Amino acid sequence: MGIVSGLLLLPLAPVRGTAWVADHLLQEARRQAHDPRAVQARLAALNRALDEGAVDEAAFEREEERLLTLLERPARPTGSTTTTKPARRRHV
Numbered sequence: 001m002g003i004v005s006g007l008l009l010l011p012l013a014p015v016r017g018t019a020w021v022a023d024h025l026l027q028e029a030r031r032q033a034h035d036p037r038a039v040q041a042r043l044a045a046l047n048r049a050l051d052e053g054a055v056d057e058a059a060f061e062r063e064e065e066r067l068l069t070l071l072e073r074p075a076r077p078t079g080s081t082t083t084t085k086p087a088r089r090r091h092v
Contacts, residue, residue, distance in 0.1 A: 034070055036071060046060060
């Protein structure tokens with residue numbers, strides 16, 4: 001970055017800094033949400049809530065299914081923001 005472009009983009013520095021912080025917070029939240037120990041702890045808390053009557057059976061099953069899916073599915077890499085398009089199928 002040259003000195004002229006640096007000076008011209010200086011007013012945008014707070015916006016770029018805020019975007020950088022927000023991106024890193026999002027990556028950390030995703031990492032923690034997919035951490036197997038955290039998911040297992042939430043499953044244990046969910047089972048206790050069901051035993052205590054704090055949640056009904058339907059809500060328990062929905063949340064349990066969501067948490068088990070998190071355990072089974074590997075976390076998506078968060079370092080890249082590019083997405084790939086699915087390959088096109090050829091019709092023969």
